[in-house]
């Protein structure tokens with residue numbers, strides 16, 4: 001018997017593409033549990049000893065505090081646990097001189113939920129029956145935006161400018177000739193630094209996007225899940241953005257706390273109040289225990305310090321290793337890594353790839369290595385655009401030996417594929 005689902009039920013019970021790949025990875029591992037699989041797919045942060053120790057110490061302190069009962073045995077304010085709101089206000093006012101108040105802060109169960117609230121409060125069909133779109137100004141971007149709008153028609157995205165920086169490095173830019181923000185735009189959203197590409201949209205480009213959006217009173221959501229002040233996986237110096245139409249969305253997940261589900265949005269109260277009401281209807285509020293430990297880690301200054309001293313350098317070293325290994329082992333083809341400006345992934349572009357990225361995923365899997373096909377990160381773009389199916393996301397969360405093994409497998413597969421394609425082309429040419 002099939003369950004009669006609502007349109008929303010049908011849409012939201014579908015797994016987005018990348019989750020289907022994660023499912024395939026789990027099934028492949030379960031089918032051959034003794035095979036020496038190398039998994040370069042995860043977005044889960046590495047458990048770094050210094051980071052774990054920080055969270056353990058604050059967990060103990062909260063558990064032993066006299067407020068423990070008040071924190072975990074009672075419901076709290078939907079806006080957030082007051083000491084955490086205070087810690088965020090203090091951080092932004094002292095570090096960036098913003099002059100915000102508690103009204104400018106909203107704590108949510110992970111940043112995914114606040115972006116979901118934003119996408120569905122400001123985008124979709126409005127009270128006048130007009131479809132207002134969620135605009136991603138630079139595709140590729142976070143695959144989690146794919147399923148974020150309850151109205152499937154609402155998501156649109158803009159293909160990028162591609163700048164070749166050197167023989168094996170490229171960078172995406174915003175193609176303003178294709179970016180149209182107007183009365184049909186409900187909100188603009190982008191990750192900075194970007195999952196999957198590691199791109200940091202340039203500051204002048206962000207300013208231009210904000211100005212174009214302001215002209216139509218459109219809110220801009222800057223998803224800083226990897227940005228400053230924590231986890232600060234940004235390797236080009238950037239600061240948080242503020243503005244009367246800007247919401248800066250942060251996450252504790254990549255700072256080692258994905259399990260506690262804490263997101264922090266900072267911005268104008270006219271947006272946050274709407275999102276807060278939406279989330280109160282859906283989930284009431286985020287875990288109070290998690291909020292309490294985060295409040296302490298922010299107020300003590302430790303979180304910002306550990307992000308800077310431990311988390312950032314860790315992934316930077318991993319990327320340097322990957323770049324060196326690629327330079328040593330890739331065949332003589334047009335391969336490019338995106339300039340590593342942040343986040344925890346390498347983004348590989350194999351220009352003129354003779355097969356699709358999904359087929360490439362399977363070929364690399366045959367070598368015992370999992371990566372993530374890139375096409376899942378281009379929702380809302382033309383499927384015929386070749387670049388869409390020429391990229392791979394490679395996680396930097398693996399051990400050095402696994403990265404070494406993974407890069408060797410990618411290089412072997414690439415050599416085989418491009419050799420075969422050039423032999424076929426030679427034969428065809430006679």
Ligand SMILES: Cc1ncc(COP(=O)(O)O)c(C=O)c1O
Pocket residue numbers: 043109110111112113142144191194195223225226250251252253258262263
């Ligand atoms: C760019 C980006 N935004 C948002 C999220 C969601 O993070 P959270 O765990 O805070 O919901 C992720 C998670 O991977 C992400 O990569």
